Each structure stands twice: as structure tokens, then as C-alpha cells.
Amino acid sequence: MNHIAEIISVGTELLLGNTTNTDARDISIMLSELGINVYYHTVVGDNPARLKAAVEIAKSRADIIITTGGLGPTCDDLTKQTLAEAFGVKLIFSEEEAEIIRSYFKNRLHYDTMPENNLQQAYLPENCTVFHNDWGTAPGCAFEAGCVTVMMLPGPPRECISMFKKCAVPYLRAMSDYVIRSHNIHIFGMGESAVEDKLRPMMLAMENPTLAPYAKNGEVMLRVTAKTKSDEEADKLMEPAIEQVKSILGDKIYGIDTESLEKTVLDLLIEKDMTIAIAESCTGGMLSKRLTDISGASNAFLGGGVTYSNHAKFELAGVDPEFLAENGPYNEETAKMMAEGIKKRLDADFGIGITGLAGPDPDENGLEPGTVFVAMAAPNGTYCRKLHLGQGRERIRVLASNHALDMVRRYLTGLKI
């Protein structure tokens, strides 16, 4: 009973390139975690004839069809009508959904301003399972038509993905007599091919659970996936594999099922009631931005300096201007002075200093772009890494911030830095 799903994303804005199809990506990740194969994504505009043609093709090659978009109140929104027609089901007005839509407007606007066409969203396929929309107005739904399961989800990513998690995932799991469960092992400090090299014999020998690596943003993630009768059984099956990965990769693993490296470090700092301050030069605010992307960052992140010019390195982080005049800003000493300076200035437990060349051009002394110094002033002393991060301004900046986070993580968990 291996299911094959196809995702059909509906919206002319996708074909014009005005929107990125993150819905198909995010649904695919979750389908893969459920063990459901995806063979095709299709994107089609707000055009009923072309959507119908796409549905006919999908019917011939998938047994789960998931649409995103085209459920809204405007005349462009034709997904429900088109799919109902394609599968020969009737649309029925749901008084319950109409009431939910009315109260959505009551809570947000003056009720009398609700355009009447919003009630179009309350028409749903007969006998479908309704997916209530707790994040917007258009409800989604699922129904069975012959051997095909059809799901329709709204297009806005927040509504689509929240609804998929809350409503579609349980629906899909209930269709199956087994469960698919995954754990993600997060790794920093090794490339994807190095991880693969170390784990290849293990990966090849595994059937259930399976193990697969993914690379992103200068990190590697390993996904362990088991297919069994229950979540408990799946976890039991995965435990020895996870232990084996741990024994092979050791402290390069920074977390299991964690959100991000910055969240891991922020949680560690908050847990230990410690604080951090950051002086960044070539990363230009990126590390601070990444930490403050997280709501609640202020519990550990005090602030920092974006010390782009030499003068700013002195004024904000207290770096010795004579040293800078003599040696320039790209060296270990400057990184350390920045880390120590900002730590002292903001009275933090940790200070970070990042200085280097993001490129694309070399500096006047011929220093190669990608040469970056990352220093951490910790309670017991100051550490520094000299890095050669290759090419690509964005990539260099992401990797340099990752290294700073890695140093704090290793310090706080008692590892060698």
C-alpha cells in the first residue's frame, strides 16, 4: 500500500514568478516524513480548463491529489468548482462554515463590511471531511473519489501549512495501517560528503529505519525514518540507529529535532541564565538578526555592535585604534579585542567578535575573500577560529555566524572549542 501523491498548486501569481511555491516544498517535506512518495508537482494558473486538464493527468499517475490555492472569495478562486466537476461530486452550502466565516469578520471588522462573496467559501464537496481554517477564512477539505484521495488547501503559506499539519497529516496517517516517524539529527562542523563517507556502510546496511543526509545553510541534517505499527515501536526501532550515529559523529551533533543552531544556543543560554553580546564586522548584523528572529531573544541577547569601520570597532567594542592602524582589521587579535570589548561594554557572559573578508574582492593586501576570524570571549578566557570559507558573500556570512554559534554551544556543553 505505497501511496503516490501529486501536489497541484493553483495561482497565476506562481506562473508569473511573483510568488515562490513554498507550499509545495513544505507539504513535500511532510509527505516524505509520512512515507508518501511524491512523483510530480504541477503549477497551474487560475484557469478552470487548464486546472481540469492538470487534474485529469494527476488522476492517471497519483492516488493522493493535494491542491493548494484558489479557495478564496474572488471570482478567480475556482479550485473547488473545478475539482468537484472533475470528480463528479456536488458542492453543498455548509451553514456551519458560513457561521465561522461570519464570526471571523465580526471579530476583525465591522460585520456589515463583509463582502457577500465570502460565503462562496462555505460551499464544500458533499460528504467531505472539512478542514477548519483557524488562520484565515477559506476552509479546506478532503474527500474520497474512487481510489483517489483529494485534498484542497488554501494558498497563503501560513494557512496552508498550519492546516496541513493539523488536519491533513492525521487524515493521511489514518489512511495507513502503519505509521512513518522521523527524527532529525542536526550536525555542524562537517560537510555533507564527510558525513556520508563516515556513515555510508551503516546507511547501506539499513532498511528500516532508513538514514538520509541533507545539506543546507552550511549545516548537515540526517533524517532517520522508521515505518512500523505505532509511534512507540518506531522510536524503539530508531533508538539504536540514533545511538550509532551519535557514537560515529560524536559532538558534531548539536541537536536532535531542534529548530536551528541559533535557537539551540539561545535556549542553552537562557537555561544557564547567561547573556551574550556580539560585535560583528563582515557579518554586518546577520548574527544579531538571526538571534533576534526568535521571539524571546531578549532573555539572553543583550545587543551588540555592527563595527563595520575601524572607528566603529574602537567606539563600540573598544578595539585599540593604534593596533588597527598598524595591523588592519583582519586578524585574530582584532577579533579577540572585539569579543572582549563588547562583552565588557555590555557586561555580558559571552562576547563574540567576527572580522574578515566577505568579498567578492580581496583586500588591498591581497587577503583572500572568505578569510574570517571568529572570536568568543567566554567566562574562562578568549578563543578564536581562523576560517577559510571559500566563495560567495552570503555563504561566507552564514558560515561565519554558524561558527560563532558553534563555539558558544561547545563551551556551554563542556566540549573542546
Next chain:
Amino acid sequence: MNHIAEIISVGTELLLGNTTNTDARDISIMLSELGINVYYHTVVGDNPARLKAAVEIAKSRADIIITTGGLGPTCDDLTKQTLAEAFGVKLIFSEEEAEIIRSYFKNRLHYDTMPENNLQQAYLPENCTVFHNDWGTAPGCAFEAGCVTVMMLPGPPRECISMFKKCAVPYLRAMSDYVIRSHNIHIFGMGESAVEDKLRPMMLAMENPTLAPYAKNGEVMLRVTAKTKSDEEADKLMEPAIEQVKSILGDKIYGIDTESLEKTVLDLLIEKDMTIAIAESCTGGMLSKRLTDISGASNAFLGGGVTYSNHAKFELAGVDPEFLAENGPYNEETAKMMAEGIKKRLDADFGIGITGLAGPDPDENGLEPGTVFVAMAAPNGTYCRKLHLGQGRERIRVLASNHALDMVRRYLTGLKI
């Protein structure tokens, strides 16, 4: 002669959700600028049979088929073989391309480490137009098969998009006996629906050129597009429309065909030989990051403070701690003190201060998330905007940075702030 294109993106990583299909999005934008319709995007894995099936479908509904991905050296990379088969053309070894691939490795690694399978990339369809890859190893190509134009491009976004711009766009333009030319008008300070309201009569009356609005990152962009016999004629046709838009939207327009608001401001500063320093609280480094995303930012951006805690507001930007203790950090005075403090500290021509609540939670005094104060200390005095930016942590932060940039832009171009 209205062309219809279909983009087929090849790669199992897309179906697993490990990669976002930005290639299809970015190519779509450029196709739309060329006046070429796109009716479908298809994503298919590294599977020759399924790719062939997708190509057969595309043949029946498009006359331009563009593939991305699957041109590399590994055994997964089957796009060329599959399309050659589907269109009945032969693959021929190109000694010229082989030499380019060899020299790529010579310049980057020890030559003897080049895996022999890299030469697979030198096989190309007979009589095709070769698209040289100046950004990687796999060349792309275009060929004509009956009434269909086929283009194959590499998958990595930098290679794909650079090659599309440099090679595919001229190829597609040459296919046509008319040219499609666009200009983008960039607007800040009005929502998409407000822009549409003001321009609706004009937009409805227009046929050639056309005018269409797009919203992104808290900004609106208007695209004017003309279809004529030559670039010069197109520009002549668009000029009155652009002038009319200018007279309607006035100084809400910050640029025509510019890259971004931050680039516009940076260029203005550099042109006037002036400098800027930034103290950001709720934006947490985002504005500094956006400016330093641009290579050459150091010519005008001196640095700044990420003054997340009250102590950091005092230490880095000199905000009066007694005032903060009494009034808290979310008010006009704090924003102004931050702007003035960082300007003085770094001896800059402009100082920016941003303080407010990005949320999602209100503060202890019940201040609504989305309330943000953006101040600019300019050579002739200090200005402040009190903003209500609604919901969404990321959105609030982007909009607050946009407002800061807008204030500097308006000051430097002599407009009311």
C-alpha cells in the same frame, strides 16, 4: 505568434522539499518580461521514465520547453539523454566544451583530481546552440525540434539564472519579430490596493504599453511593458505612461529599474559622500544586515549598535538611562536619542534609531505589537515616525527598516520627511 512556455524542473530534492524551486520562479519573471506566457510548471524527480512522460505532456501544450537541473556529471543527471530521446536528436561529444570543463578544474583543483565522469557534460544535442557555463561546469543548450524550442539549463540557481539572462533571453528575443521591454517603477509608502485605486482608470485604458502592480516586502512595484519593433520604439511608447505614473504617485516613487531600497539609499549616500550609522532595537540587526548585503557598503555605512537591552541603548548609543527607567524604551524620545547618540558616537552624517515591539506578545504596559518608532538624526535636525505596522514579527521588522531607508532617501532628495 504568441508563445507558450512550460518549465520542467528536474530533481528528486525538489520533490522531497529539500530545495525550493526558485529557478521556475525567476525564469517565469523573465519570461513574463519577454511577453511569453507560462501555463504550467512541472517538477519531476531524477527518473528518466517520469521525466519522459512529463516532456510528452509538455510537448502537447507548449511550444517552448525549458528544463532546469539534471545536467551534472553524476549518474542521476539524465536530462540531456532523456530529452534527446524524446525529441529524436543525437548527443555529440563537443571537444570544445570538454576543454572548457578541463580548464575549469585546472584553475580550481589539481587537474588529476577531475573525475572522468565530468566529461559526460560535454555531450550535447547535435546542431544545438551551446550556452557556455561561466558559473560552473555543465553547459546548457537550446535546439529546435519541429515546432518546439527546447532549452536545457543547469539546476543550481546562480548558474541557471545567470545563463538564462545571458544566453536564453537573447535566444528567445531573436525568435520573435517584435521586442518586449519593461521598466519597473519602485514605490514605498503606499499599499498595493492604494496604488491600484489611484491608477485603475489609467491601467484599464492601457493596451500597449501595459501596467501591472506587484507587492513584495512591504513595497509595491509597477511594471510597464511595451511590445514593439525595437527597444527605442518601446521606450518611446513607455515614456508618457511613466510620466503619467510619476505625476500621479509623485514622490512615493523611489526609483525606476533600481535593485532595492537599500541599494538606492546606499548609492545616494556614496554619491553625496555622506555616511550613516544605525542603532536598532526591535529590528535587531536587520537593517545593518540589509545594507551590508551589498558589496561596497563600507563606503557609506560606518556601523551601528544592536541595542536590544536598555543597558545596550545607553552603552552603545548613549540613551539616558534615567529616561529609560522612567519611560521605558518604546517612545519617540528613545528613538531620537538612539539616532542622535549613534550619529555622534560614530561621527556619521546620519544616525538611525529604531525601537518598538515586533511581537508577537504585547509588552507589560499593553503596548500593541507593531508599534515602532523610527528616528533619523540628519545634518539639519532629528525626525521621527510613529508607526503601527500590524502583525507578523518578520513583516514588522522589514517594514520598520524600509521606513528608516525611506526617511534617508527623502532627506537626500530634498523631499518632505
